[in-house]
Amino acid sequence: MEQEIITQKKRHKKIPVGQIILHTVLAILLFIMLYPLAMALWNSFKTDLSYEYTRWYPTLPLRIRNVKTAFDMTSQYMLNTVIVGFAGTAGLLFISSIASFAFAKMKFPGRGFFFSMVMALMMVPGVLTLVPSYILYKTLGLHDNLMALILPIWTGGCIFAVFLLTTFFGGLPRDLFEAAQIDGASLFRCYYAIALPLSMPILGTITIMQIVNVWNDYIWPQLVLSEEKFTVSAGLLLTFRSEHTSNMPVMFAGYLVASSPLILLFIFANKFYIQGLVGAAIKM
Amino acid sequence: MKAEKTQSVFKRKITELGKEIWRRKLAYLFIAPLIIGLLIFSYYPPVYGLVLSFFEKHSVGETTFVGFLNYKNLFKDTVFLNSIPTMFFIMIPRLIIGIVVPLIMAELIFGVRSLRLQGVYRVLVLVPIVAPGVVGTLIWRNIFDPTNGLLTSVLRLLGVMDQSQVIDWLGNPDWVIPSIIFMGFPWVGGTSVLIYMSGLMGISAEVLEAAKLDGASVLYRIWKIDLPLLIGQIRYFLIFGLIGGFQDYGTQMVLTNGGPGYATYVPGYYMYQQAFMHDNMGYASAVGSVMFVVILVVSVFAFKFVNSKNLQGIGQETI
Numbered sequence: 001m002e003q004e005i006i007t008q009k010k011r012h013k014k015i016p017v018g019q020i021i022l023h024t025v026l027a028i029l030l031f032i033m034l035y036p037l038a039m040a041l042w043n044s045f046k047t048d049l050s051y052e053y054t055r056w057y058p059t060l061p062l063r064i065r066n067v068k069t070a071f072d073m074t075s076q077y078m079l080n081t082v083i084v085g086f087a088g089t090a091g092l093l094f095i096s097s098i099a100s101f102a103f104a105k106m107k108f109p110g111r112g113f114f115f116s117m118v119m120a121l122m123m124v125p126g127v128l129t130l131v132p133s134y135i136l137y138k139t140l141g142l143h144d145n146l147m148a149l150i151l152p153i154w155t156g157g158c159i160f161a162v163f164l165l166t167t168f169f170g171g172l173p174r175d176l177f178e179a180a181q182i183d184g185a186s187l188f189r190c191y192y193a194i195a196l197p198l199s200m201p202i203l204g205t206i207t208i209m210q211i212v213n214v215w216n217d218y219i220w221p222q223l224v225l226s227e228e229k230f231t232v233s234a235g236l237l238l239t240f241r242s243e244h245t246s247n248m249p250v251m252f253a254g255y256l257v258a259s260s261p262l263i264l265l266f267i268f269a270n271k272f273y274i275q276g277l278v279g280a281a282i283k284m
Numbered sequence: 285m286k287a288e289k290t291q292s293v294f295k296r297k298i299t300e301l302g303k304e305i306w307r308r309k310l311a312y313l314f315i316a317p318l319i320i321g322l323l324i325f326s327y328y329p330p331v332y333g334l335v336l337s338f339f340e341k342h343s344v345g346e347t348t349f350v351g352f353l354n355y356k357n358l359f360k361d362t363v364f365l366n367s368i369p370t371m372f373f374i375m376i377p378r379l380i381i382g383i384v385v386p387l388i389m390a391e392l393i394f395g396v397r398s399l400r401l402q403g404v405y406r407v408l409v410l411v412p413i414v415a416p417g418v419v420g421t422l423i424w425r426n427i428f429d430p431t432n433g434l435l436t437s438v439l440r441l442l443g444v445m446d447q448s449q450v451i452d453w454l455g456n457p458d459w460v461i462p463s464i465i466f467m468g469f470p471w472v473g474g475t476s477v478l479i480y481m482s483g484l485m486g487i488s489a490e491v492l493e494a495a496k497l498d499g500a501s502v503l504y505r506i507w508k509i510d511l512p513l514l515i516g517q518i519r520y521f522l523i524f525g526l527i528g529g530f531q532d533y534g535t536q537m538v539l540t541n542g543g544p545g546y547a548t549y550v551p552g553y554y555m556y557q558q559a560f561m562h563d564n565m566g567y568a569s570a571v572g573s574v575m576f577v578v579i580l581v582v583s584v585f586a587f588k589f590v591n592s593k594n595l596q597g598i599g600q601e602t603i
Binding site: 016018019022023025026029030032033034035036037039040056094095096098099101102103106107108109111114117118121122123124125126127128129130131132133134135136151152154155156158159162187188191212215216218219223232233236237240241251255258259262263265266270273274277278279283 | 301304305308310311312314315317318319321322324325326327328329330332333334336389392393395396397401405406407408409410411412413414415416417418419422423424426427434437469470472473475478479481482483485516517519520524527530531534537538551552555556559560565568569571572573575576579580583
């Protein structure tokens with residue numbers, strides 16, 4: 001009996017049936033997930049006519065002109081998005097990392113209070129703040145100004161970053177900083193010369209999350225900006241939302257153009273992002 | 285005499301605290317940009333929102349105090365009352381899907397023996413994030429196209445639907461909610477899978493090896509070892525899924541406009557409509573305030589229910 005089990009186990013090792021089934025299931029799931037995206041991709045390069053008849057698979061020749069048309073329609077939105085994404089993320093990284101360093105590594109009266117004050121905001125839903133924020137930004141004269149998109153990133157956008165970074169800094173060994181301090185390093189130096197370089201992967205994750213957020217947001221930009229200052233998602237909705245868009249391939253090309261910076265970011269930074277996420281231990 | 289003594293002790297404590305604060309001034313400098321920004325742009329708005337719910341406010345003209353009138357009207361407003369069950373019908377399935385499916389996907393990838401292929405799958409799972417959410421939703425609008433969309437075509441191919449049968453997925457009140465829930469099928473993409481994977485990879489190899497030696501089946505191992513260790517991640521998805529699910533109206537904004545009729549109106553979308561289409565800022569704030577209270581109660585309950593520990597990280601190893 002025991003012998004039988006052992007031989008069975010051995011056989012399993014030779015032909016990993018389980019593994020083959022596993023790969024098949026994964027492949028099917030990923031195929032279903034990716035097919036609609038792939039469809040949008042190849043349909044960006046079709047003529048109206050070939051879209052009508054061959055939309056389910058890629059065909060040649062590629063009609064590059066769609067992309068150019070779509071780019072002309074969306075380039076202003078892209079530029080706005082890049083400005084907001086860059087300024088917003090740079091400020092967010094600085095504000096949240098230095099505060100998280102203080103929360104995790106420095107002792108001061110009221111530390112727990114201030115930290116809870118930041119974390120409590122995770123529980124305040126956007127539905128409660130949308131209307132009053134709209135009135136606040138209007139009162140401050142920030143209407144129709146890209147700052148109306150950047151300031152929320154520097155403030156509310158930092159909350160989740162502080163959550164991640166405080167956990168991360170908290171896990172760094174104390175000896176590291178003590179040694180540096182004995183060598184005469186200031187606390188600020190400990191922050192930018194030790195803590196920051198060590199947290200590059202998680203900072204990369206935060207950067208990508210934030211840029212994706214800027215890319216995805218459309219409700220707030222639609223409210224506070226005029227059309228020529230819209231960011232990408234709001235601009236896409238404005239340009240391509242009408243029920244009967246005459247030229248479907250150009251619409252898909254528009255999606256492609258709007259996604260292209262994210263695609264580039266993904267190609268170059270996915271390792272960082274995955275590393276950061278896997279190392280971050282996001283849980284409660 | 286005694287009062288004087290406690291007073292002097294109190295005074296001394298205050299000066300000590302003052303000295304300590306002065307000595308640690310750098311820390312306050314470090315958190316100042318964050319805290320000041322949050323006070324103005326994250327603490328003031330919700331407070332103002334709660335106050336506003338007791339006023340009648342339009343973008344021009346006077347703001348008048350109306351007491352509980354907005355709330356009284358709200359609880360007689362059938363559009364609002366009907367939007368609450370709609371929200372649950374959409375949110376609960378999506379919440380369950382959002383917690384369970386990525387977990388299954390993470391376990392599947394974790395089960396892959398080749399580390400190189402594991403890495404490939406991890407990257408593939410993330411690919412959908414390159415398309416902005418709006419693009420994803422608009423692509424799904426295309427999939428739901430009643431005459432020749434992907435969904436209809438696949439169902440016709442499989443023989444589930446007749447060649448001539450037409451279902452207006454998003455235009456038919458009976459189909460629109462199932463369709464919204466179906467969006468994103470098979471729901472395996474995205475960050476959640478990786479967050480679960482990070483938890484799985486944190487389980488020590490010895491524990492897994494021991495389970496294997498004891499002859500534990502995979503399902504038994506998942507149930508007895510993986511799940512208890514992933515409870516932190518599950519709690520995270522549950523609470524933020526709840527908070528997000530209660531107030532999400534992105535699909536309504538992009539796909540349905542709350543329609544057909546009022547079939548997909550949810551409280552968040554109703555608030556948006558009231559504030560920015562009908563210019564009833566006070567009334568909209570009342571909707572927001574009610575949702576805030578509900579979300580707070582539910583998330584505190586969820587937090588307790590899944591047996592929370594304190595947030596980690598703060599002050600474990602200070603300098």
